[in-house]
Amino acid sequence: MARLQIDSVSKQFGADYAVREVSLDIADGEFLVLLGPSGCGKSTLLRMVAGLEEPTSGRILLDGNDITTEAPQRRDLAMVFQSYALYPHLTVAKNIGFPLRARRRPRASIAQRVSEVAATLELSELLERRPAALSGGQRQRVALARAMVRDPGAFLMDEPLSNLDAKLRSATRAELIALHRRLSATFLYVTHDQVEAMTMATRIALLNGGRIEQVGTPEELYDRPRTTFVAGFLGAPPMNLFPAQVIRDVNSLRVRTDGVDAALDITPAPDSETEPTAVIAGIRPEHLYLDDAATAARGTVTMVENLGSEELVHITAGAVELCVRAKRPAGVRVGEAVGLRVAPGDIHLFDKDSGLRLQWQAPEPIDMSLPDAAAVSVA
Numbered sequence: 001m002a003r004l005q006i007d008s009v010s011k012q013f014g015a016d017y018a019v020r021e022v023s024l025d026i027a028d029g030e031f032l033v034l035l036g037p038s039g040c041g042k043s044t045l046l047r048m049v050a051g052l053e054e055p056t057s058g059r060i061l062l063d064g065n066d067i068t069t070e071a072p073q074r075r076d077l078a079m080v081f082q083s084y085a086l087y088p089h090l091t092v093a094k095n096i097g098f099p100l101r102a103r104r105r106p107r108a109s110i111a112q113r114v115s116e117v118a119a120t121l122e123l124s125e126l127l128e129r130r131p132a133a134l135s136g137g138q139r140q141r142v143a144l145a146r147a148m149v150r151d152p153g154a155f156l157m158d159e160p161l162s163n164l165d166a167k168l169r170s171a172t173r174a175e176l177i178a179l180h181r182r183l184s185a186t187f188l189y190v191t192h193d194q195v196e197a198m199t200m201a202t203r204i205a206l207l208n209g210g211r212i213e214q215v216g217t218p219e220e221l222y223d224r225p226r227t228t229f230v231a232g233f234l235g236a237p238p239m240n241l242f243p244a245q246v247i248r249d250v251n252s253l254r255v256r257t258d259g260v261d262a263a264l265d266i267t268p269a270p271d272s273e274t275e276p277t278a279v280i281a282g283i284r285p286e287h288l289y290l291d292d293a294a295t296a297a298r299g300t301v302t303m304v305e306n307l308g309s310e311e312l313v314h315i316t317a318g319a320v321e322l323c324v325r326a327k328r329p330a331g332v333r334v335g336e337a338v339g340l341r342v343a344p345g346d347i348h349l350f351d352k353d354s355g356l357r358l359q360w361q362a363p364e365p366i367d368m369s370l371p372d373a374a375a376v377s378v379a
């Protein structure tokens with residue numbers, strides 16, 4: 001059992017906040033990924049949960065018990081670092097058994113537990129080697145085994161895959177997912193890599209400048225980003241974001257700017273007035289389709305990138321730069337004039353000042369005179 005509650009935790013280094021008013025309730029058995037750009041406070045937050053850093057304010061609870069100032073070794077948590085932090089002079093078996101020796105467990109029970117964990121992670125053949133004689137992936141598994149040996153309630157991991165090459169990283173991702181399922185333990189996992197977050201997380205907490213931008217399932221963050229930051233962080237290439245106006249056109253609303261004129265799937269109430277409203281519009285590259293007859297956007301191809309199975313087609317449409325993800329061959333050339341199509345439901349709208357998502361997908365006709373940012377409900 002390990003439910004982790006982070007309650008309004010902040011950490012200051014001097015006058016600067018590394019983590020600011022972060023609250024997270026992580027259920028037993030979750031795989032929660034702390035995601036965000038370098039320097040956004042992920043490691044600091046994880047280190048506070050581990051007990052390696054003390055919060056400036058706020059509380060951390062483990063299964064309801066306040067552990068904010070508890071010593072690291074007294075928390076039922078195990079940490080796996082990016083650098084693995086293995087002891088170079090000790091064998092794999094001694095490295096794995098270290099946390100149990102430190103707790104003065106009987107030798108026979110240590111040996112038994114080490115061999116169990118080694119078998120789980122396919123390290124049985126390597127127990128007498130030293131870390132220098134292991135590959136990066138094997139070292140990473142030894143670090144995991146050492147974390148597992150005490151059977152902790154929760155695992156804390158700080159970019160554990162970042163020293164592995166691309167192929168091994170993808171294999172180890174799959175192993176971690178399987179391991180999480182098998183152990184049914186709580187995982188709190190730090191990464192700046194959106195692919196790791198999207199593939200492994202049951203929920204993602206996306207951090208920006210020490211604050212949480214959004215918490216939710218990978219699908220929620222990808223499909224309904226709460227802010228322009230989330231919209232721009234997830235997705236490669238990221239969502240196309242551009243300033244535009246939402247205007248009323250008889251009985252529908254449209255998003256319009258120089259180069260773009262696309263219908264939205266909002267039906268305004270017949271008697272409502274809708275003043276043009278400045279917004280940030282967002283469209284994912286995979287939601288734009290090259291279509292000669294289409295008028296949602298019209299522009300000129302400026303570059304075509306070959307990704308193998310797909311092409312990224314870059315287009316300048318009036319004042320807007322758009323990236324389109326198309327099946328290869330997209331059949332267009334640099335300099336060519338093209339039209340683009342987008343489904344009305346695939347256009348995201350954000351407040352132009354706060355960057356907050358505008359709740360605009362009305363289930364039934366309502367007064368869609370777009371409210372000001374303060375009154376807007378965010379999804």
Ligand SMILES: Nc1ncnc2c1ncn2[C@@H]1O[C@H](COP(=O)(O)OP(=O)(O)O)[C@@H](O)[C@H]1O
Binds near residue numbers: 036037040045
């Ligand atoms: N011990 C420290 N002393 C001073 N500043 C620190 C310390 N640790 C981290 N920071 C600062 O806190 C911010 C967040 O750092 P960190 O948690 O390591 O970010 P991340 O892991 O997301 O890259 C950064 O601006 C970093 O420079």
Ligand SMILES: [Mg+2]
Binds near residue numbers: 042043044
């Ligand atoms: Mg870090």
